[in-house]
Amino acid sequence: MADRYLRFTHTAPGRFLTRRLGLPEPAALHRWTPEHPTLDGELAHLTVGSSTVAGADLAAVLASTGLPVAAAAADPAAVVLDATGVASARGLAGVHALLHPVVRSVAASGRIAVLGAPLSATDHHQAAAQQALDGFVRSLGKEIGRGRTVNLVRIAGGARAAESTLRFLLSPKSAYVSGQTVEVGDSAQAAPDDWSRPLAGRTALVTGAARGIGAAVAATLVRDGAGVVCLDTPRARDELGRTAERLGAAALPLDITADDAAERIADAFPDGLGVLVHNAGVTRDRRLANMPSERWSSVVDVNLSSVLDITDTLLKAGVLANGGRIVATASIAGIAGNAGQTNYAASKAGIIGLVRSLAPRAAAEHGVTVNAVAPGFIETRMTAAVPLLIREAGRRMNSLAQGGLPEDVAETTAWLAHPASGPVNGQVVRVCGQSLLGA
Numbered sequence: 001m002a003d004r005y006l007r008f009t010h011t012a013p014g015r016f017l018t019r020r021l022g023l024p025e026p027a028a029l030h031r032w033t034p035e036h037p038t039l040d041g042e043l044a045h046l047t048v049g050s051s052t053v054a055g056a057d058l059a060a061v062l063a064s065t066g067l068p069v070a071a072a073a074a075d076p077a078a079v080v081l082d083a084t085g086v087a088s089a090r091g092l093a094g095v096h097a098l099l100h101p102v103v104r105s106v107a108a109s110g111r112i113a114v115l116g117a118p119l120s121a122t123d124h125h126q127a128a129a130q131q132a133l134d135g136f137v138r139s140l141g142k143e144i145g146r147g148r149t150v151n152l153v154r155i156a157g158g159a160r161a162a163e164s165t166l167r168f169l170l171s172p173k174s175a176y177v178s179g180q181t182v183e184v185g186d187s188a189q190a191a192p193d194d195w196s197r198p199l200a201g202r203t204a205l206v207t208g209a210a211r212g213i214g215a216a217v218a219a220t221l222v223r224d225g226a227g228v229v230c231l232d233t234p235r236a237r238d239e240l241g242r243t244a245e246r247l248g249a250a251a252l253p254l255d256i257t258a259d260d261a262a263e264r265i266a267d268a269f270p271d272g273l274g275v276l277v278h279n280a281g282v283t284r285d286r287r288l289a290n291m292p293s294e295r296w297s298s299v300v301d302v303n304l305s306s307v308l309d310i311t312d313t314l315l316k317a318g319v320l321a322n323g324g325r326i327v328a329t330a331s332i333a334g335i336a337g338n339a340g341q342t343n344y345a346a347s348k349a350g351i352i353g354l355v356r357s358l359a360p361r362a363a364a365e366h367g368v369t370v371n372a373v374a375p376g377f378i379e380t381r382m383t384a385a386v387p388l389l390i391r392e393a394g395r396r397m398n399s400l401a402q403g404g405l406p407e408d409v410a411e412t413t414a415w416l417a418h419p420a421s422g423p424v425n426g427q428v429v430r431v432c433g434q435s436l437l438g439a
Helices: 004-008 012-021 055-063 090-099 124-143 159-169 212-223 234-247 261-267 293-316 342-366 388-396 406-417
Strands: 043-047 078-082 111-116 149-155 181-184 203-207 227-232 250-253 273-278 320-329 369-375 428-431
Touching: 004 012, 004 388, 043 055, 055 159, 078 090, 090 124, 111 124, 111 159, 124 149, 149 159, 159 181, 159 406, 203 212, 212 227, 212 234, 212 273, 212 406, 227 234, 234 250, 261 293, 273 293, 273 406, 293 320, 293 342, 320 342, 320 406, 342 369, 342 428, 369 406, 406 428
Parallel strands: 043 078, 078 111, 111 149, 149 181, 203 227, 203 273, 227 250, 273 320, 320 369, 369 428
Antiparallel strands: none
């Protein structure tokens, strides 16, 4: 369903009324298109004190974004503030000193990326200063407006390990990702031969792919060169077939809660699988006091138990191995909770637990990364059925004052599935426009 309020605010009467009444003024977001793949303008590269990352490597990574890099820019499309060397509370003054003069001039739909360092386990002054950057980024994201986003990237290794992450966060692909802290490890990474088709030669499985977010994820992975298999329930066979045909993908009608579902998926990929996207999910909302057991179990079975079973089977069978990527779909409901969704929130919080526990072991034992996306209010057929007032609240209760699109979740999934995103592991990235729920 179209966001009529957003359209209205971009008319002359709409602009007048929203400003006069103090109503939200959502900006039209610049999202990726083949015709408009980069932001418009320069990238300002600022450094607080002494950086802990190699300057030449960081300069090369920033140049790879396609934005002209300058030490200062009049109206920058993006700002990268290297704060990796901030090791004391007093050092935080440099963050203010460098961003205060430029923050108003960042272009609409612009990006601010703050680079931080891992928190020291032995230097509590450094840990305090670096954790302060998290609060700073979250707050700046909530006040900056005009469709601009602010994120923090903690770099444990060299700048090259963060290349896929910075390319994503400094591009239109991250339009609905703000207020996030992403930790980038120091593991080895493989850069693709072609950054425009990084998944060429890889096979990807997307569950729940007949429509909505799943179909958008499948389309984006196809764009990035993957051979995609779209999975959905046998009931959705016709719609699944149409989606797969449109994308040039394969269709796999299968009930993922069936006892033999995991084995059948493993058998379907004798040559292995490069990317596994656990997107399938259902809701059966009702307050706990009124929720029969079948509503509880059906949600947990689809959203969590099947994810655990399929993941375990594919890892054990070696279907997912060296360089593989697992991306699961959590939800801000699993972070903040939601009335009437104890079953759904429990299942999505379970996904977060799965990611945090499995990620380090999967990387060490199988060479596979495990991450999750946590969507907020995304404009889908499901949210279109939500009552008007609740739907409008969902759209406006975030820093960007609008709902996201399935493509926003898809782009974030594609970044986590990227072959150069090996150093990104165990992360839960909210795609919610920095929802006011769950901070």
